Every structure is written in structure tokens, then in C-alpha cells.
Amino acid sequence: MNYIYETHRIYANDDQGKMIVNATFPFIKPGVVVVDHTYVDPSLRGQGIASQLMHEVYQHVKKLGFKAVATCPYAVVWFKKHRECNDIIDEAVQTTLAPECQI
Numbered sequence: 001m002n003y004i005y006e007t008h009r010i011y012a013n014d015d016q017g018k019m020i021v022n023a024t025f026p027f028i029k030p031g032v033v034v035v036d037h038t039y040v041d042p043s044l045r046g047q048g049i050a051s052q053l054m055h056e057v058y059q060h061v062k063k064l065g066f067k068a069v070a071t072c073p074y075a076v077v078w079f080k081k082h083r084e085c086n087d088i089i090d091e092a093v094q095t096t097l098a099p100e101c102q103i
Helices: 049-062 072-079 081-087
Strands: 005-007 008-014 021-023 028-031 032-037 037-040 068-070
Touching: 005 037, 021 049, 032 049, 037 049, 049 068, 049 072, 049 081, 068 072, 072 081
Parallel strands: 032 068
Antiparallel strands: 005 008, 008 021, 021 037, 028 032
């Protein structure tokens, strides 16, 4: 997949220019982003694309030197399953979020 990287977003379009995957992670405070949205087109679901997208988010956020928290339900579950990627999680901020967002 040909991902397009922006500071606070990663996405990909199909051959017709339609967005087919998207993740957003704006700043929640200086140096800390919040993974607040992930999207995979229904035609691609069930193929591991969302997990692949989250790996891209993880690598991109880490490369930029940011910490992260997650409020997107998929991202929360993904970080729970991929504990090896929790090195970018800002635990102090994550623990202040709603109970359903605890990693």
C-alpha cells in the first residue's frame, strides 16, 4: 500500500483517488499526539490492513519523536495487543482518559 504521510495523518488512496485507509493523530498537548481515528474501507476489512496502518502510525510517531495516547477504540485495542509498541505511550496522559481508553 502506498501510504501518504503527514505530520498528524497517514492515509492511502486507491487508483481512482478515493481514500481507502486513514489514521489521524493530532496533538493533545505539546509533543503528545492522540490517535483519535482510524478508517479502513469496507472492501479491505478483515485483511489485517488496520493493524498494518497502526504499525505505520507507531513507526511514524516514534520517528517524529512524539509520545502518543489513544482514544480511537481500534487503536486502544491495538496497543493492548502490541505491548512492544507501548514505548511511545504517554502513560501519565493515557491514565487520565476515560476508562474505556485504558491500555
